[in-house]
Amino acid sequence: MKIFVTGVAGFIGYHTSKALLARGNEVVGIDNMNEYYDVTLKEARLKELEKELGFTFIKGDISHRHCIETLFQEHSDIAGIINLAAQAGVRYSLIDPYAYIQANLMGFVTLLESAKTLGNLKHFVYASSSSVYGANEKKPSSVGDPIEQPISLYAATKISNELIARTYSHLFRIPTTGLRFFTVYGPWGRPDMAAFIFAKNILAGKEIDVYNQGKMRRNFTYIDDIVQGVLGALDKPAQVPSENQPPCALYNIGNNRSEELMDFVHTIEEYIGCKAKINLMPLQPGDVKETIADIETTQRDLGFNPKTNMREGLKYFIEWYKEYYT
Numbered sequence: 001m002k003i004f005v006t007g008v009a010g011f012i013g014y015h016t017s018k019a020l021l022a023r024g025n026e027v028v029g030i031d032n033m034n035e036y037y038d039v040t041l042k043e044a045r046l047k048e049l050e051k052e053l054g055f056t057f058i059k060g061d062i063s064h065r066h067c068i069e070t071l072f073q074e075h076s077d078i079a080g081i082i083n084l085a086a087q088a089g090v091r092y093s094l095i096d097p098y099a100y101i102q103a104n105l106m107g108f109v110t111l112l113e114s115a116k117t118l119g120n121l122k123h124f125v126y127a128s129s130s131s132v133y134g135a136n137e138k139k140p141s142s143v144g145d146p147i148e149q150p151i152s153l154y155a156a157t158k159i160s161n162e163l164i165a166r167t168y169s170h171l172f173r174i175p176t177t178g179l180r181f182f183t184v185y186g187p188w189g190r191p192d193m194a195a196f197i198f199a200k201n202i203l204a205g206k207e208i209d210v211y212n213q214g215k216m217r218r219n220f221t222y223i224d225d226i227v228q229g230v231l232g233a234l235d236k237p238a239q240v241p242s243e244n245q246p247p248c249a250l251y252n253i254g255n256n257r258s259e260e261l262m263d264f265v266h267t268i269e270e271y272i273g274c275k276a277k278i279n280l281m282p283l284q285p286g287d288v289k290e291t292i293a294d295i296e297t298t299q300r301d302l303g304f305n306p307k308t309n310m311r312e313g314l315k316y317f318i319e320w321y322k323e324y325y326t
Contacts, residue, residue, distance in 0.1 A: 002026040003234070004071075004078045006062050006111070007085030008049070009033060009042035011190045012127065012181070012226060016082060017049055019227045026054040028075050032061040036087065036099075037191045044324075045188055062107035068114045078118050080234050083111055083126040086157075089192055090131060090286040093153040104157035105164075112168045121174065123237040125230065128162055128178040130219065130254065130291045131155035139258075142294040143180070143250045152286035162250060169246035175237040176247070179229060182254025182293045186223030186313060187320030194218075194261075195314065198268050199321050202276045208265070212283040216261040217290040219254040222308035222316075229253035232302035254293030255306045267311055271318040 003020055007013040008029025017027045029049070033042055049055050060067040062085050072078065087093075087103040108126070115121055133141040135149040150156040165176040185195040201208045229251070238249040269276050283289065298304040308316075 001079045002028060002075065002077050003080040003082060004075065005029045006081075006083045007031055008057065009046050010084060011188060012184060012223070012230070013084040014045040014049065014188055015186075015223050015227050016084065016230050017055070018052070019231060021049070021052040021054055023231075024054075026056075028056045028058070028071075028078065030058045030060050030062065030071065031085065033059060036089070036092070041188075041191065063102050063110055065110050065114075068110050069117075072114045072117055076118060077120050079120045079122050081111065081115060081121065081124045082230060082234060083108065083124070086127060088154070088190070090152045090154050091284060092192070094285060097153050100153050100157050104154075105160055108161050108164060112164065112174065115174060116172050123234055124165070124174055124176045125233050126161060126165060126176065126178055128180045128250070129155065129158045130180050130182040130252070130293065131288075132159050132162070132180060133291070134288070139290060140256075140292040140294040141252065143252060143297065151288070154286070166246055166248045169238070169248035173247060175239075177233045177238045177249045177251065179233055179251055179253045180293075181226060182219035182221050182252065182291055184221055184223055184226050186317050189223070189317065194264065195268065195317055196321075198265060198276065199272065199318060202269060202272050202274060205277070207277040207279040209279050209281050210261065210265065211281045211287060212289060213280045214262045214265075214278070215289065216287075217258040217292070218261060218264070219258050219291045219293050220264060220310050220313070221253070221255045221306060222313035225255065225306035225308055226253055228306075229298065229302060229304045232304055236302060249301075251298040251302065251304075252293040252295050253298065253304065254291075254295060256293060256295050257309075258290060258292035259310050264310065264314070267314050268318065271315055
């Protein structure tokens with residue numbers, strides 16, 4: 001079965017593609033290789049993927065209609081789409097909001113419009129985010145909770161994706177499933193995320209900025225568990241729950257434990273073997289104090305079972321980081 005993966009050179013896209021190829025799927029991947037973070041890391045991920053049989057890479061932008069329309073004409077036998085391409089990062093959305101509209105909204109609509117032409121398409125899976133819960137104080141966060149209070153443009157674009165996907169499922173009966181990811185980390189991770197920043201600065205003897213005076217909790221989720229959730233969703237296309245309802249679904253993909261941010265820092269210190277120089281900072285615009293996922297329906301429907309605890313996951317990450325950069 002041929003699967004189209006967007007953002008294939010990204011962190012989750014790379015790992016998802018590796019898992020798809022390992023189980024025998026053919027993968028057609030696209031990435032615009034933008035410079036939001038170190039392009040050489042994206043190139044290194046691609047180099048690993050290109051060692052595998054059944055992998056095809058196209059450098060392109062999902063928001064460019066001609067690019068996607070042509071690609072779908074050439075690969076009209078695509079049976080599944082996993083959309084992981086997006087402009088990521090809560091704080092960066094305060095700096096370049098237009099990048100989020102272009103990638104997260106225009107790109108999303110372009111994919112769904114072109115997906116209508118794929119006669120073999122069985123499922124459209126896409127990345128949402130735990131950021132959609134915004135200022136909602138109820139914890140743990142459940143898919144049925146209100147999401148009318150986003151506190152970042154990034155979150156607003158992800159909420160929009162969920163509404164747009166539901167609309168296309170209703171109008172064109174395209175099965176869609178959105179996955180609300182919770183704080184992903186692991187080998188080959190993004191340099192703009194906490195584990196990467198902390199490891200880099202601690203090893204260099206530089207300060208690390210810890211927000212909200214360190215009084216934050218996160219639902220840290222190891223990449224292998226995220227990939228398990230993505231493949232579980234792909235393999236179970238959204239069904240029509242009742243008459244006149246669209247074939248669409250939403251799930252939380254996260255660990256079911258919320259960890260203290262300072263415990264995360266101290267574990268990295270332990271594995272690196274030196275203390276961090278900590279610069280305590282106030283809560284930043286767009287940030288939330290705590291995330292924790294209610295994954296009961298994800299476990300029931302998708303067989304999702306996160307297995308990697310924070311200590312184990314950070315051990316794997318630090319081992320990879322030291323090997324890759326030294």
